[in-house]
Amino acid sequence: MKRKALNIFLGLLPLIAFLLLWEFVIATTSKKMFLFSSPSLIYHSLVENFQNGILPNDIWVTGQEALYGFVIGNIVGAFIGLSLWYSKRIANLTRPYIIAIGAIPIFSIAPMMIIWFGTGMYAKVMLAAISTVTIAITQSYEGARHVDIQQIKLFQSFGASRTQIFSKLIVPSSLVWLFNSLKLNISFALLGAFIAEYISAEEGLGHRIFKAGGTYDVALVWASVICIVLLAFLFSGVIFLFEKTLLKWK
Amino acid sequence: MNIELVDICKSFATPEGSVRVFKNLDLTINSGEFVSILGPNGCGKTTLFNLIIGLDKEYSGYVKLDHISDRKTIIAYMMQKDLLLPWKTVYQNILIGLDIQSKVNSDTKAHVTQYLERFGILNLIDSYPSKLSGGERQKVALIRTLMLDSEIMLLDEPFSAIDYNTRLELQAQIHLLAKENNKTILLITHDIDEAITVSDRAIIFKNKPNGIFKDLEITFDVQKRSPISVKQDPKFAAYFSEIWQSLSKQDER
Numbered sequence: 001m002k003r004k005a006l007n008i009f010l011g012l013l014p015l016i017a018f019l020l021l022w023e024f025v026i027a028t029t030s031k032k033m034f035l036f037s038s039p040s041l042i043y044h045s046l047v048e049n050f051q052n053g054i055l056p057n058d059i060w061v062t063g064q065e066a067l068y069g070f071v072i073g074n075i076v077g078a079f080i081g082l083s084l085w086y087s088k089r090i091a092n093l094t095r096p097y098i099i100a101i102g103a104i105p106i107f108s109i110a111p112m113m114i115i116w117f118g119t120g121m122y123a124k125v126m127l128a129a130i131s132t133v134t135i136a137i138t139q140s141y142e143g144a145r146h147v148d149i150q151q152i153k154l155f156q157s158f159g160a161s162r163t164q165i166f167s168k169l170i171v172p173s174s175l176v177w178l179f180n181s182l183k184l185n186i187s188f189a190l191l192g193a194f195i196a197e198y199i200s201a202e203e204g205l206g207h208r209i210f211k212a213g214g215t216y217d218v219a220l221v222w223a224s225v226i227c228i229v230l231l232a233f234l235f236s237g238v239i240f241l242f243e244k245t246l247l248k249w250k
Numbered sequence: 251m252n253i254e255l256v257d258i259c260k261s262f263a264t265p266e267g268s269v270r271v272f273k274n275l276d277l278t279i280n281s282g283e284f285v286s287i288l289g290p291n292g293c294g295k296t297t298l299f300n301l302i303i304g305l306d307k308e309y310s311g312y313v314k315l316d317h318i319s320d321r322k323t324i325i326a327y328m329m330q331k332d333l334l335l336p337w338k339t340v341y342q343n344i345l346i347g348l349d350i351q352s353k354v355n356s357d358t359k360a361h362v363t364q365y366l367e368r369f370g371i372l373n374l375i376d377s378y379p380s381k382l383s384g385g386e387r388q389k390v391a392l393i394r395t396l397m398l399d400s401e402i403m404l405l406d407e408p409f410s411a412i413d414y415n416t417r418l419e420l421q422a423q424i425h426l427l428a429k430e431n432n433k434t435i436l437l438i439t440h441d442i443d444e445a446i447t448v449s450d451r452a453i454i455f456k457n458k459p460n461g462i463f464k465d466l467e468i469t470f471d472v473q474k475r476s477p478i479s480v481k482q483d484p485k486f487a488a489y490f491s492e493i494w495q496s497l498s499k500q501d502e503r
Contacts, residue, residue, distance in 0.1 A: 148331075148333070150329055150331055150333055151333050151335075153305055153329070154327070154329060154333045155346075155350065156305055156322075157303055157305060157322060157325075157326075157327035158322065158346070158347040158350040158351060158398075159320065159322035159323060159350060159351055160350045164350055168346070168349075168350070169335070172335070172337050173335075175337070247337070249336050249337045249338075249378040249379075249380065250336075250380075
């Protein structure tokens with residue numbers, strides 16, 4: 001117990017040192033304060049904007065967009081990736097397209113998403129989904145591809161059909177890879193939602209950062225960034241719980 | 251049920267060209283026989299199993315199994331690796347084959363329990379494979395194979411990676427089970443002791459493109475055959491020497 005507390009303290013030590021240094025250095029001039037803000041100002045901004053409801057609303061909006069995009073992108077991606085196991089030829093044919101989609105900077109297609117799907121939640125969800133789908137495809141396909149050939153032969157020796165091999169062996173075997181994809185995609189889903197909000201939105205953390213940056217409210221920018229990090233921690237925690245439940249054998 | 255392989259020719263395509271594994275191979279295994287197959291690495295022992303069960307269909311000649319169309323329901327195949335699914339418990343792993351063949355019924359659990367008790371691992375019924383030792387994993391894989399209750403069992407070096415004591419225990423069990431239930435068993439092994447201990451017949455394969463180098467009948471005048479009792483029989487040394495010489499002669503070539 002003592003050791004655990006010590007480890008936590010040691011882990012937090014660099015952060016505490018950095019915040020103290022930041023606070024100390026910035027306090028020397030008001031120009032630096034204006035440009036960089038300070039931990040105490042950020043804290044006050046966080047408290048103030050939580051109390052007036054601005055940040056909770058933004059967290060709710062961005063969280064929803066990222067969550068829906070995350071779920072859609074991962075489900076579609078996992079479905080496509082696992083389905084590619086059925087046909088090596090289709091997998092080979094589609095590989096360049098998957099690489100191409102993955103290579104597109106998400107920022108570059110954000111304006112088109114706004115044009116096609118409007119400035120509401122739909123465009124943000126779509127961008128979050130597109131941000132996650134490639135990783136979900138590649139990870140689930142790799143998971144399916146890495147199933148031990150001997151294991152497939154064993155199932156064949158039982159007389160298993162291709163559908164039985166898929167449902168009873170390929171899908172469960174790929175779960176570890178799918179969870180890796182989920183963990184990676186948390187930040188991509190948040191990034192997709194953030195970019196869409198940054199370009200055009202009325203609310204959300206991306207919009208808040210854009211607006212606060214425009215008015216040189218650096219403390220609020222940092223406060224919003226902290227909220228995004230907290231959202232990522234929340235998503236990670238939920239994925240961790242799911243993983244512990246579904247992969248309890250690990 | 252007899253297994254008959256007639257005039258089997260089998261080749262593999264490799265980057266260096268075609269490699270012939272079997273050339274006009276003829277082999278008959280009689281119903282209820284326990285046959286060990288020995289031979290140098292790469293001589294086609296596992297390929298033979300794949301042909302018998304129908305996992306490999308690219309060959310000429312024919313495998314006769316009394317005209318059974320779906321061989322997989324009457325043959326159980328235990329591979330070298332235990333291949334337990336890590337996300338399933340011991341009990342669930344044992345049921346995989348039965349589940350695929352839709353043979354799980356109300357008696358299944360009692361049957362599994364009997365086997366687990368017989369092999370001394372009943373306490374592990376709800377454990378995951380990651381908690382098992384190599385020997386325990388192999389026992390689970392063997393029970394999974396036995397639960398299929400197939401007339402023919404193909405065992406591909408099932409005991410090669412486990413400790414000596416467990417191996418002797420499993421050899422005794424598998425021999426007893428085969429005789430109790432009149433199973434036809436083919437066992438691939440590199441262990442001459444093991445082949446003599448459990449088999450009615452030992453077949454030694456030649457290097458590829460091969461055929462059968464020696465087909466040796468193994469009999470003992472002991473009432474209850476066990477790994478210990480056969481080793482005390484004077485015939486054991488003679489069989490060992492004969493098989494050893496057959497294998498060594500191939501190495502010299």
